[in-house]
Amino acid sequence: MSPRKKKTKWERIDGREWNELRPIRIESGVLPNADGSAYIEMGRNKIIAGVFGPKEMHPKHLAKPHMAVLRCRYHMAPFSVDPRRSPAPSRRDNEISMVMRYALEPAIFLERYPRSSIDVYTEVLQADGGTRCACINAATVALVDAGIPMRDLVAACAAGKIDGRLILDLGDYEDKKGQADVPLAYMPKLDKVTLLQMDGTLSTEEMEECVGLAIEGCKQIYEMQREALKKKYGIEKEEP
Amino acid sequence: MSPRKKKTKWERIDGREWNELRPIRIESGVLPNADGSAYIEMGRNKIIAGVFGPKEMHPKHLAKPHMAVLRCRYHMAPFSVDPRRSPAPSRRDNEISMVMRYALEPAIFLERYPRSSIDVYTEVLQADGGTRCACINAATVALVDAGIPMRDLVAACAAGKIDGRLILDLGDYEDKKGQADVPLAYMPKLDKVTLLQMDGTLSTEEMEECVGLAIEGCKQIYEMQREALKKKYGIEKEEP
Amino acid sequence: MSPRKKKTKWERIDGREWNELRPIRIESGVLPNADGSAYIEMGRNKIIAGVFGPKEMHPKHLAKPHMAVLRCRYHMAPFSVDPRRSPAPSRRDNEISMVMRYALEPAIFLERYPRSSIDVYTEVLQADGGTRCACINAATVALVDAGIPMRDLVAACAAGKIDGRLILDLGDYEDKKGQADVPLAYMPKLDKVTLLQMDGTLSTEEMEECVGLAIEGCKQIYEMQREALKKKYGIEKEEP
Amino acid sequence: MSSRYGIIPRLKRKKIQETLATGKRMDGRGLGDYREISIRTGIIEKAEGSAEVYLGETRVLVGIKIGVGAPFEDTPDEGVLVCNAEFVPVASPAFEPGPPDEKSIELARVVDRGLRSAEVVDFSKLCIIPGKKVYVVHVDLYILNHAGNLIDASAVAALAALRGAMKPVYKIEDDEAVLTEKKEPLKVRKLPVAVTIAKIGESFVVDPSADEEEVMDARLTVTVDDDGNICTLQKSGSEGLTLDEIKKAINIAVEKAPEIRAKITGSE
Amino acid sequence: MSSRYGIIPRLKRKKIQETLATGKRMDGRGLGDYREISIRTGIIEKAEGSAEVYLGETRVLVGIKIGVGAPFEDTPDEGVLVCNAEFVPVASPAFEPGPPDEKSIELARVVDRGLRSAEVVDFSKLCIIPGKKVYVVHVDLYILNHAGNLIDASAVAALAALRGAMKPVYKIEDDEAVLTEKKEPLKVRKLPVAVTIAKIGESFVVDPSADEEEVMDARLTVTVDDDGNICTLQKSGSEGLTLDEIKKAINIAVEKAPEIRAKITGSE
């Protein structure tokens, strides 16, 4: 019996369907000084992403002779959460910066820019659950906006479980009170999952359903990313 | 009605006239290992300054091809204030280091020493209000003592307001209890103000009077700086 | 009257004779990834040492044109003491790292490897008094295990005073409750003391006796170091 | 002292000065004109107060977080205000992630000193239990795009954010502070406005762009309160100013301040 | 995407892939085989708990220290668990002394998340005086030799150390916590086991060696609890995985977990 059939009077805290994304707004090219940039609202998450590069790597000893190095930073504004947090990066921030890099690397033709760096900075201005996915969504649009050649767009969202039910795109409350959270990033054209984490408890069947559910969510987000880019460029800047 | 005429029975905490500097003692060449050095007492402020350079800039990537880089450090000894402070530089220290650099740069022929650095270290051994000005006074003498060619000496002191009256050279108590504090640095021969800060509340007229008052103070200090240098060198080492 | 004659019913907390070492176990070549390594138990001290080098010095500006640079690190595991300590190096750790370097340098033919570094890392897994000596003992065996040519082995142990009596090889309790602690490192073949520290109060005669006593302890440890190396190599890898 | 510049800035400076000589600026503004200012408040709903300010392309977001903590020992009856500035790396290729540098420290300090000098907030009203528990107000300046004159933009944003900020209400029970559901305005008493004037050659311009800042000789920031009094000065830049130039700059600032203040009061 | 590699890793990768094609690995293992695991507990007598794990040549020492401290504000009735990893410089020429880097942070976080997700420790039992004093359990992962698959080895070592850990007993007198001489077991409720699968070309191997980690495309760590449920996932590495590959990896993990769990329960 799949969760599709279980749907009854039970309601999510914000009234969404179990498989419904939060309202998403994506805008590209919002920062004049960055080579590429994007702004995303995903529920009450508000995130800005800026991309610089490809450019000569500095310091030089970090450069790679065969490819560009992608450097990602996930950072939260002190006022983005309650109570205020220190602006110094936490261990969680460092871990997320790393998985963001893994999530984005497969999509970029890094091998075209040896000895270079591509720097992706994401800033969480307001956090509302699922910030890492929202950051990946914004970063992808910012990368395209910067003219970085991409194999595919990377779309990300989470699935999870609360009150025994599987749901898509957990908000802050669902993230904290739920039984499991599965953030996932996905390249729709290439059909590859590039970010996959999970905390909580799920049976293997639930786990697989969650992955499938999150992939469906990513496909919807992918369309919104394309839309945001079309809006700016008329046509989508993408590898053929 | 200028403050000059307002002078009545009112007295400053240390008995000074409203336009009177604290006792000042300047000595140059006090540190054998520095290229140039000076010691100043300005009221109960006790400050030592040391200059190293011009010398090759290290690390190299900070060097400028057209001029020397002036680096200034304002630092307070842990025992210089009550209660003891940490020896790690505070944000205030960093800001003062920066404005000191701006105060001294216009006086130095930096363009004669491309790719070099000139390092000015000032150490507050005891603080008594007006430390940044006292540091600039000592640093200037130390720069001349180091044989650095100068367009002019830089003299510094503050003016301010307490109990509704404008005063020269605020001591610690006046600084804390007063309505305004205007630290200022001045090059007398070139007639230029190189440091100007202010905190408190002043009307524009009072503001202008304070600037004028501080400039008068600087002119007196300038003579003491020259005296200190003459004492050591017989003649003043100055650009013609 | 020498302490030898003073011996009565008085007993050490662990029942040892006044001039008896704690049980010592040394093993060499315990870490596959290090160029050389050793493990030591000295009482309840448990210490592991790893050596890397000689190798090109990085960063280069720290290299010396005439000799290798020996770098030593003394570090304590957070769980090695009660209560838990922070993994960040303390000032005591830094001081010990330095005296360890001084203790080992005279034994190594550093001049054979100009521009190189030899890195010695010692990790205190459990601390029980006399960790610096135990670290030196392990580091020496690890250096030989790494094939670094040595003038002599360096053996180390402490002597000290408790309840008015001189004793060899202080344990944790004796270290804390005693009147003096004299950690010492010694090269038996060359008859040179390379580490000598002391805290407490001793007359000059007691001081000299302690030094002599510690040297005797070092000679015993030296044999155990040789034993540990023989066990691994059949013959001892030593300079003729 | 133009010999101190490299070739590119020297050419840029020459170009800017030639334009200024015609009474105009590179972007078409008059010497005394600010770029357009727009202010949006309340955009970070989770913060106790917030404001985003665009000054031309310069973009600053300020969030106000109000917590509780211990007072300073020498002011046991007063709340605490802490001002912090982040030069977010998206804002400029010149910004690097890491701890605050000289420039961001100066920015935070000048805004902070302006708020203190003008006594914008009544610190005695921020005491909950004397000597033990007071409100701690964090003003975080977040620079999202750097196109010059960060100080003026940040000062406006900080004020706009503070004006709209609500603080949680505590009630005292048995000498303990208990958080209630209620919120009340933080209350801002004054609106000190920072006006920055750059000296380039012999010209004085307000609200310098990033290009102008790169080639300017000196910069004077004057904070002016509601009554036309000065409450903060900050000179920077490697050239000196004469007394007359200082007077001139102060006068420009006093003249421009009401125009900017009106933007803040009009932003609701 | 092998073009991204330098010449040496490319040759190494080629060699490894060729061997995998024969159904074997460079060290002779089958694709689904773990290296030998050995566990010794209680070796750091001064710590409240400890375990040393060898996974082949990978060697991890875990020490548990139990102190007391204040609870977090939002969980006043619960104890605190802190997981920290040190890549000790003796463990690899690639490790440098200094603050934790990205990799050691990831290791500590994945182990920490596994312990939390599976609710290994009952935090409510770690409260001494609600809101004031709780047990603080430090889990320090100490990597002594790095020969690949640090996560699985560390997770086993952390569990083994926690299982044997004794906490000091406090009694409450006049609302004060007083330390007694007694000790009691910390109590571990579940044994979540981390199983790491590396994808190299089209092959999936468990328990990757250091060489395999160097050339792998992607890595998935799956933590499996006693009931066969998943409680942590962590994908890393620069390649994506298909849904089928993920399913396959999860299945491998669920199958292997009991074998490793048996090592822990059998270690006493």
Next chain:
Amino acid sequence: MSSRYGIIPRLKRKKIQETLATGKRMDGRGLGDYREISIRTGIIEKAEGSAEVYLGETRVLVGIKIGVGAPFEDTPDEGVLVCNAEFVPVASPAFEPGPPDEKSIELARVVDRGLRSAEVVDFSKLCIIPGKKVYVVHVDLYILNHAGNLIDASAVAALAALRGAMKPVYKIEDDEAVLTEKKEPLKVRKLPVAVTIAKIGESFVVDPSADEEEVMDARLTVTVDDDGNICTLQKSGSEGLTLDEIKKAINIAVEKAPEIRAKITGSE
């Protein structure tokens, strides 16, 4: 082991050794002679104690600040003493601003260990409310000019500053410590003197200059208390010493100590 030196230090060493062979030193001193010591106390009026010491051109300023704080958990009835050394960048072209390095840590630790070993201060007298409030004595060593033998100069300066230090008096009211206007001497019970001996070739010199330190083989600092007992030893330098050399150095130290101690007691 002179082959380890570069060409310049080798020549310097040769020169120094040749001079030492004649029974004299480069600056004309005999091998057992200290440079002139001068001590001025009370020069930082705002500190609870202070002293400036010149040892030849070596110049050290020590400030004592006495505050209050919590005791350490294992010594609830004792005050706290913290010794810190700053190598101020004016003191030498070799000093850089920044956190303490190896050498300044050693300096602070050796002075600190000397004060502790000789029980210079009675820590039990520095308790205000047991377990809660004790005096915290900060001894800050400030190196203003480095011309060799910083340890001996700093130890003298620390003692002279402590000897003159006054601590604020607290009275206990209702179990609370209340600051009074009164001050009383900190009280120094002993005067342990550090004597540093450098070995250069076969010669032993006391109070090494900066040049001598640069070329010395080994250094032994011996702290000697009022009764001629040893209370601290610290060997450094890259050469070993024989037992006889150690005895010789200790004897020199015991002989020289009273001369230096007299400088401190005579400084009032």
